[in-house]
Amino acid sequence: MSIQKPKGTQDLLPGDVEKWQYLENKARDLCRRFNYKEIRTPIFEHTELFARGVGETTDIVEKEMYTFQDKGDRSITLRPEGTAGVVRAYVENKLYGEPDVSKLYYVGPMFRYEQPQAGRYRQFHQFGIEAFGSTEPSIDAEVIALGYTFYKEIGLQNVTVEINSVGTPSVRTAYRTELQAFFAPVKDKLCKDCQFRYDRNPMRILDCKVDQKYGEGAPSILDHLDDECNTHFGAVQDHLTAMEIPFTINPRLVRGLDYYTHTAFEYKSAGIGSIDTIGAGGRYNGLVEQIGGGDQPGVGLGLGLERILLVLANQGVEVPKPEPIDVYLIALGEPAEKEVIKLLYQLRQQGIAAEKDYLGRKMKAQMKSADRYNAKYVAILGDDELARGEITLKKMETGDQLTVTLADLAANAAKTLFE
Structure with a gap:
């Protein structure tokens, strides 16, 4: 019996992995323009970090984490999300001592024990950003705008932005009491998860897909915001409007993480079955x-790359194909083969993408191989050309041929091939 990949994971093979590289390169370029710097944190952390940071009442901590005891009998967890680890690194490395706002981004795998379905894996990948040190509503709007711009620039269509204010802990204390009173008559009808949430975090009931009907007519947190929260939320809306970022207000948007304060937001796009959220974030002061x-204070977002690729495919958006091979070298004869091996290395040293045959195939098969690689040129070296110190170049797009010296090609391939 052959060994297969674990459930909820996937192999990213050549032909597909280039799509991932495209998204990652887009993310890095966008962060360069918005002045976010890359940070790389461990894939596993002490379990306490997520229990304390993500929140003990969240589904992530209660049901979804990959946790184990290491050989030192320490409780270790594969990271289920990116923010907690970045915050830990920010604190541990004293980045708060820098004079400017710390603006960081990450790209990497996360792990949650969930039931796999379209767009949901047990190992998944996120692009995320975090900004520390400012309470300004303008940076909330900047974070939302960066995510929206990312979707727009990769060609995703019909992306909507939903925003809400989840207030502050003091605001939520009063709101919590009112929510519990509202749900008390139907508490026994709620799903098991929401019956548990009723006492610990009743706001999460509003986010439950199973109990939506019981939440109709529930009090809105927007009616409970104090002056500070109202002012902050209004300013975020003003900034988004000024940047022409379209948004709608969703008072039921509470997010599944306990650490949010003030602004919470989600990006939505249909086309992944019952899942329509493709990214989200918020402020966590x-x-x-x-x-x-x-x-x-801090604010950030996380965008799921698997879901983005799935929506792109469903919308028929073509991800740019990787650059083709510049030149495919064909040797006819053993002396020519030795020269081609040397020439291949010289070309690669000049930044030229070059390839040759390694299976001892005849010229016709090698030409087919060059075509599969979408090579721009084929360079053919036989014994006669070798004796003259020359090599024949064929431009695959037009079929035009020219002869150049081996010395010229080895010394200045870029000029020879592309000028």
């Missing part, structure tokens, strides 16, 4: 302090 740092 108390998280740095929870993880052991000072009272530093």
Whole structure:
């Protein structure tokens, strides 16, 4: 019996992995323009980090984490999301001592034990950004705008932005009491998860897909915001409007993480079955302090790359194909083969994408191989050309041929091939 990949994971093969590279390169270029710097944190962390940072009442911590004891009997968890690890690194490395706002981004795998379905894996990948040190509503709007711009530039259609304010802990305390009173008559009818949430975090009931009907007519947190929260939320809307970022207000949007304060948002796009959220984020002013740092505000987002690729495919958006091979070298005869091996290395040293046959095939088969690689040129070297110190170049697009010296090609291939 052959060994297969674990459930909820996937192999990214040549032909597909280039699509991932395209998204990652787009993300990195966008972060360069918005002045976010890359950070790379461990794939596993101490379990306490996620229990304290993500929230003990969240589905992630209660049901979805990959947790194990290491050989030192320490509880270790594969990261289920990116923010907590970045906050830990921000605190541990004292990035809060820098004079400017810390603007960071990451791209990498996350792990959650969920039931796999379209767009949902147990190992999945996120592009995320985090900004620390500012309470300004303008940076909330900047984070939302960066995510929206990413979707727009890769060609995703019909992306909508939903925003809400989840207030502050003091605002939510009063709101929580009112929510519990609202749901009390139907508590026994709620799903098991929401019956548990009723006492610990009743706002999460509003986000439940199973109990949507019981939440109709529930009090809105927007009616409970204090002056500070209202001012902040209004300013975020003003900034988004000024940047012409379209959005709608969804008072039921609460997100599944306990650390959010003030702004919460999601990006939606249909086309992944019952899943329509392709990215989300929000402000988390108390998280740095929870993880052991000072009272530093933060705001960020996370975008799921698997879901983005699935929506792109469903919308028929073509991801740009990788650059073709510049030149495919064909040797006719053993002396020519030795020269081609040397020439191949010389070309690659000049930045030329070059390839040759390694299976001892005849010229016709090698030409087919060059065609499969979509090579721009084929360079053919036989014994006669070798004796004259020359090599024949064939431009595959037109069929035109020219002869150049081996010395010229080896010394200045870029000029020879592309000028």
